[in-house]
Amino acid sequence: MGIKERKSRAKEDLKKAILDAAKRLFSEKGFTATSMRNIAELIEFSPTTIYLYYKDKNEILFALHQEGFRLMQDKFSALQHVEEPFERLKAMGRMYLEFAEQNRDYYDLMFVMEEPVELCFKSDSEWEEGMTTYGGLYQTILACQQSGYFKGFEPHGLSLTIWSMVHGLCTLSATKRLEHMVDKKDMIPGLVIPKRTYVFETFVKMLERIN
Amino acid sequence: MGIKERKSRAKEDLKKAILDAAKRLFSEKGFTATSMRNIAELIEFSPTTIYLYYKDKNEILFALHQEGFRLMQDKFSALQHVEEPFERLKAMGRMYLEFAEQNRDYYDLMFVMEEPVELCFKSDSEWEEGMTTYGGLYQTILACQQSGYFKGFEPHGLSLTIWSMVHGLCTLSATKRLEHMVDKKDMIPGLVIPKRTYVFETFVKMLERIN
DNA sequence: AAAACTAATTAACACCGTTAACTTATCCAA
DNA sequence: TTGGATAAGTTAACGGTGTTAATTAGTTTT
CATH class of the missing domain: 1.10.10.60 (Homeodomain-like)
Known part of the structure; x- marks a missing residue:
């Protein structure tokens, strides 16, 4: 049969x-x-x-939304081998930026559009993919703190701050605000790397200099 | 006649x-x-x-896009009276968050959607509203540095970092990621203020502790 | 062989942004 | 004063959209 x-x-x-x-x-x-x-x-x-x-177009969006998170987790799993937590955190940031740039369509679905996220929570159970993804960042922050970084910060607040910053950078860059809104010409003289990389490095410097 | x-x-x-x-x-x-x-x-x-x-629907979007920037500048002009630069910077951040929350539709147009921004730069002249808005942040950062804050940072990099963070926070909050993706329940025990306010305050603390 | 179920189709509905062609009203010069 | 240009607004239409209802064709079960 x-x-x-x-x-x-x-x-x-x-x-x-x-x-x-x-x-x-x-x-x-x-x-x-x-x-x-x-x-x-x-x-x-x-x-x-x-x-x-x-059921409708949104359900297709949602299915791809889920696939996007799996793709991202695959990409990020390689970083679990970076021992030093702050190094890992920086690598995660760079990888997040790269993912957003190379998978613009997935990124929109996962972190910008509203339609798919509604399907995640109409059944009010926990949403696994989301928790796992966030958990990767949170655990790294915890590890950083155990290594002496970010003393006196509540780790969730810190995680969300860092996530907000990198997400903001990704979206401003993707929607052309970073390059166009501010200045087309040499605002920062001698800048050769992409502006988003430069801003990310500034943020890293900021994190390194927290006392 | x-x-x-x-x-x-x-x-x-x-x-x-x-x-x-x-x-x-x-x-x-x-x-x-x-x-x-x-x-x-x-x-x-x-x-x-x-x-x-x-000409078409995008031209209407663009007209409202412009109106949004004027509205924002009106709102922000009240802050020029805050003398102490770091206080002014913090107030700007709070006001930016408030603007984004209360004018979701304008905010999308101004900082998220791609259609209107294209009209800004197809004539490759400078775009006044954009420059003025960014300029307000940049000048405040400069003033902060003259008062001894953020030593050793290149001011544009710093401005864009701060803007990215606050923008990221606004969009994650608006698209429900901040509340839903991470945790519905008491992830941070005893948190009574809105999560976006809490994250913003964490970022402020971070800025204050840069050495 | 008839009935029930399944997978896929066609036709249709009520929209959408936009363009071309047409009407109506106003103005200005001969 | 009349005729032609000009302006402002309309109707009709094109090619698209997501989605639903009705229908066909094929297979399975009784």
């Missing part, structure tokens, strides 16, 4: 194919610009077929 | 009416959710009339 299983596997495959098509189109033209009909065309099914597998 | 003037005044009025209607609808239902037809209905003109006054 493998027929039923073959069919349910085929259904799973189609569901995955929809997601892959959506992902490809989203990263090519952005979320709002890609339509259900575009996705349908790519998988060579009729547009309404998608609705047999996903 | 006041007739011509009366007519051109009427045209100006209508242009303003379109903007007001757009503003109202935008703040009620958000940008993408309000259509040209919605705006038209509110001003009791046909939808296509709007195109006689604004």
